[in-house]
Amino acid sequence: MAQFHYQAATGDNEIKHLSQILSQCFIGSPSESLDYINQIGASNFRTIGINKQLVGGLALIPMGQWWGGQRVTMTGIAAVGIAPEYRGGGAAITLLQQMLRELHDTGVPISVLYPATQRLYRKAGYEQGGSRVSWSMPTSAIQLRDRLLPIQSVESIEINRFVELQQAFAQRQNGHLDRHVAIWQERLKTDDKTPLYAYLIGEPPQGYVIFTQRRSVEQSTLQVRDWAVTSAEAGRSLLTFWSDHRSQIDKIGWTGAAIDPLLLLLPEQSAKQVSSMSWMLRIVNARSALEKRGYPVELETELHVELQDDWLTENNGKFVLSVSEGKGDVSPGGRGDLKLTIRGLAPLYSGWLTPLQLKWTGLLDASDSVLTIATQLFTGSCPWLPDFF
Structure with a gap:
């Protein structure tokens, strides 16, 4: 067996070598990979090596x-990313094992990723947790004239103009991020060839939209980079604002939920899914994850769980999740009424699938009465992400 070593990326030479590996893995240039490493922060990268040879890494x-x-x-x-000549030899699995051990030991409750292949990450205990859906709609089909709130152009497009509104919106959406600064920077990146436009909705603001415009031989498109609304009036005003571009813009493109409440405001089912992908969730510390999330405030109940985690054995065993006034408390013991693996816990935790659906897939087992309790605890809004990382 190969003897791998896992560590934080250190030194200019190692960072340069890692950027070369990642550029080949993701079909880019070394300079682009180096820019990405610097944007995320070199201290946030981990490498895997054999003897003194670096063979891959992650962020x-x-x-x-x-x-x-x-x-x-x-x-x-x-x-x-793993260098192609070292794939299939256990480097990727070891990288994930060591990474999860680090996260657990440093107290991180959960982890999320977008998979290039689900098989690898399922071995590590990740499972589908939510969606990221690209939508498209003809501007002529919006047909709303609800100018309920004023729309104000933002001349200086800076992160601090939008963070508070984004957080107010994100708090109401299961799965949304408290973003790393690099994700904000990607949202606001622009150049002379692609002007960026931003508008606040309402006074005081109840939402915002950030977008670019492009024209091709076939059509012109308003492509939304980021958006948030915190009221029904802001949602209708946003759609009306998009509609007001119909004289020059043929199509609106944006990222939303698989079941998107914004579409309910439209007069007809005119929006179409362009693409959809599922991101994966890993419960790293089951007790912390279950105690940190919120629950229905009016619910007071207990869920007796038996959990199996082959990689992080600290999560193994029986425990009781007690919920009161919207907060959860986990204590060891109990009857183990709901039996599941760490993979099964991910879509249960996120509400991506109902407990009954998870039972159909074989990812958990429980009686009908226990399934009812679990459904009350974990069913919420459709989990989704506008962000890709």
């Missing part, structure tokens, strides 16, 4: 994620 992006109205500390995993 740890420290963030938060909103669940049940509460912020849960989360580490996003990105840029997982």
